[in-house]
Amino acid sequence: MIGMLESLFDFDWDVMLAHTVQMALAFGLVLPVGFNRESSRQSIGLRTFPLVSLASCCFTLLGFELNGDDDSLMGEVLGGIITGIGFVGGGAILQKDDRIEGTSTAAAIWAAGCVGVAVAMGRLEIAVLISVFMVGIFYFVSPLKQKLSKENDDV
Template sequence: MNLDFTQHCLPLAAAYVLALPIGWNREREERSAGIRTFPLVALATCGLIQATERLTKDDAEAMARIIEGLITGMGFIGGGAILRLKDSVRGTATAASLWVTGAIGVAAGVQSFDVAIMLSATTVLTLWLLKPLKKFTGTDPADE
């Protein structure tokens, strides 16, 4: 039995910290998922990758199947954040953010920290910087 916690601390902490700004944005926008949900999603996906390391150490296909399952699960969770109203759909940005947060956790779990950082940064920039452009599209920012 291997109880070396230190090798898992950095990826788990990175996943958690990189998801916080995304959760903060969704919280400030008063969306269905926010400051608690996003770090937990990243932590869970990272943890699942790490928990299966011994099972998949010499089998890239096995790891690919685990990642495929996580991607599918994140799509399912994200689908729950989307609401269809009379003539509009809400929650698509939150759903997409949940999906990318799962990817951040996976990237941190396989220690691709450069990918995790880029995913987090581009998601945060997209959510914050592109929001004002919604005014020019003729759609209400509350619709996302």
């Protein structure tokens, strides 16, 4: 029992700090999208998006720890993350009458997972760009889509 407790606290504080920063970045980069979805009264929003990104980051970091230098096994870890996020995103897609809703939210959940993976892999430029594009889509393209849809309905 004492050996287990000693090993529990025998870790590298520098690695812990680095992973904490990575997790905070993965969490924070998707907050604007989660806020947008929440303020748009979508069923998936402020909690789900950061959690998907955070979990993706953590699974990727754990994958690096488990796989060591074997890059081929990392593909399996990433495949599992992608599949799991697809399952979560699938829950966002609903059929209402003759319309399908939630596809953009499902796609954004997938993108949020990609943000987390990119952060964990040290590809901050990819994570930031995905986040910028997601914010642009939901804050600027979505209102344009609604305006165009309304104009088509008026015809």
